[in-house]
Amino acid sequence: MLRKSLVVLLACTVGGIAPVLSAAAVTVAAPTTSSDGAPAVGSTPEATINTLDGVLLKSMQGGRRLGYSGRYRIVAPVVQKVFDYRRIAALTLGDYWQKLSPEQQNEFVGVLADLTAATYAARFDSYNGEHFAIVGSQALQPGAEGVFSTFTEHNGKVHRFDYILQKDGDFWRIVNVVADGVSDLSLRRAEYTETMQKKGFAALIAHLKAQIAGYAKGS
Template sequence: MLKKSATMLLVCALMGITPVLSAAGVTASAASMSATPADKTILANTPEATINALDAALIKSMQGGSRLGYRGRYRIVAPVVQAVFDYPRIASLTLGAYWNKLSPEQQKEFVGVLADYTAATYAARFNSFNGEHFAIVSSETLQSGTEGIFSTFTQRNGKVHRFDYILQKQGGQWRIVNVFADGVSDLALKRAEYTETVQKKGFAALVAHLKAQIAGYAKGSQ
């Protein structure tokens, strides 16, 4: 079992973003926007099934390794990533107050870049297989319509990493709104970095930065 501190970490993080995640707090554009239509063959009606779909895609990417190359691995993970993450909501949370200052076209562009960046990151990093495996350890209802899934990623040498997820239900489907890797919130990291970039350099610079990172993954990964 994961330590109770993992649960508390998720609850504390949730409390910090609840006003934005609530139905009243999400902007109309974010709530109605979609990076791509959700693939019903990937999405399922339980939080565990959503995480299992992501884990299965990552293992398949790892098993493909250099035989598939970066582009082959990207083709495996990209449609799953699009389906299991709630990118409109993640985008609005990531940019905070800046989100509502963007035009609908800019919001749509940012949602798409975020999804592409996540798929590129997974394709680049989950690039070889040596007996690793994922496992869901437990789940917990954090509030109505919000679930925490606590999972592990075990390497061949026995080292265990923790991946914990906050999921929310939308349109009958459970989708990820935040990931904690070994206790570190991906949403918090992105929000700190991206809002600073927007504040200092502007929205166009942020998008250009993310696209450059995506191109770097494609060029530097085999």
């Protein structure tokens, strides 16, 4: 089952990561720890996912007490660290990415990071015993790995979150998330390239900022 999901995960990731399965077996994750016993953030793909899951639980547990802005302040620094937004931006925009100026590229990367934090802060807003669990991982090729995890609601319903991560120096960062079989990267690529083609870069940025404002207002 994990191997089948890995194939889907690879197929949903656009460019840059060759679809080569390693001979290594799927392994159950064992988080790396630092000298004080805490997870060594980003030192392994599993540690990166544990870091993300931990801050989302913290956001949920803060709930209304923190409010949207409080949850955003907790989530934003972590998602900035665990996602490779420049890589995601290039994969999302495809050929349009190279046509942007450095200033436009930096603006787009920043808005993507803000949108991710806003989405998490708005959606992970209450806690009633929900929990995350890493169920396995597999090397895809040198410097790329898939991590398989679940999110269980208080009523027992289980959602699947599969991640592709790439190594960036000594740190593992997320480049794609497949939630219940739906690739975030593929959805964004379809939406954003269509907007770029029809309306241009300024319209795309305005659209994403409107989404961010909508999350803030709706919460």
